[in-house]
């Protein structure tokens with residue numbers, strides 16, 4: 206019996222979501238479309254297996270094949286991120302958030318001082334937000350972007366680090382449209398004797414594709430999700446670290462935070478890493494940057510103010526203050542038009558996180574569908590039309606439904 210016959214309720218809902226994903230312009234910069242092969246690996250009986258522990262040292266029998274899968278995933282991480290021999294890999298974290306918590310757990314004591322980007326300037330919840338376990342457990346002190354340039358101000362970051370002497374400094378962002386100077390971060394960490402940690406969740410695919418500098422090998426620890434620009438499965442993550450931190454971090458992952466790893470996701474991660482080594486992936490990464498630049502230029506031509514004046518990577522942060530519409534209302538209006546973005550705080554935002562002044566958009570998912578610079582002009586004019594007059598949304602939605610049919614999304 207097929208799922209359609211045995212559980213039509215769930216089957217139909219899956220079909221509806223597939224149709225939604227096919228019909229819209231997906232501009233959320235942390236989302237993407239995984240390949241058919243990644244989907245295939247996730248839906249396998251690997252999900253049945255318990256494999257607590259690490260390859261060769263499991264707490265359950267029957268793990269010969271699982272060990273080979275996990276080791277293959279690890280060796281592909283090494284290749285994709287060009288890891289030196291004295292680096293270690295853990296592919297067991299259940300997601301990006303647990304991966305970060307596990308690094309802190311392995312390398313810090315509760316109450317230790319940690320430095321990271323402010324959430325409202327583009328940090329992540331697990332970078333010490335007050336409502337997150339990390340903010341409740343450690344003494345996070347936050348840096349932000351410069352009020353003038355809206356870019357990272359490394360002199361200011363050094364000043365704060367020098368004053369508070371953090372045990373660890375996190376460099377990693379969810380809404381920062383510019384290239385990160387990891388060398389400068391490392392110098393700051395060295396000057397104050399802090400461990401350097403890069404959370405590259407958003408830009409891992411750009412690093413793998415060679416269009417953004419890598420924090421490896423000079424950082425101490427690097428964490429990443431697989432499901433953003435890297436185009437792997439969600440429900441998994443990677444921790445890479447210098448050997449001297451590996452025992453503490455492995456112990457924090459298992460048994461510190463987690464039980465059995467999700468080997469079906471680890472297999473899917475391995476599949477996506479093989480894809481990330483291909484020439485096509487490099488082209489995709491290059492095209493993401495070209496598309497974002499093109500989209501940014503068109504939006505500016507239409508009178509939108511972009512935070513920091515543009516983008517070097519896969520995302521754009523737009524300030525809607527001069528357009529007399531809030532981030533929340535813009536998100537809603539664009540969604541009605543089949544353009545999916547998310548409302549987002551902008552640096553020094555005067556509004557609340559529930560109804561901020563900005564929206565965040567990115568090009569990874571539409572680049573995976575094969576859209577190029579030419580399509581970015583069209584997308585910018587649709588965005589402009591909807592934000593200028595929300596009543597055009599239903600008409601735009603129809604146009605976009607037709608338009609997206611020319612760009613079939615992987616996996617749907």
Ligand SMILES: *Cc1c(COP(=O)(O)O)cnc(C)c1O
Pocket residue numbers: 235300301302303305328329331377378379404405406407430440
């Ligand atoms: C997405 C993201 C995470 C967390 O990932 P989840 O898989 O949603 O837990 C952590 N850090 C950064 C910088 C991210 O962008």
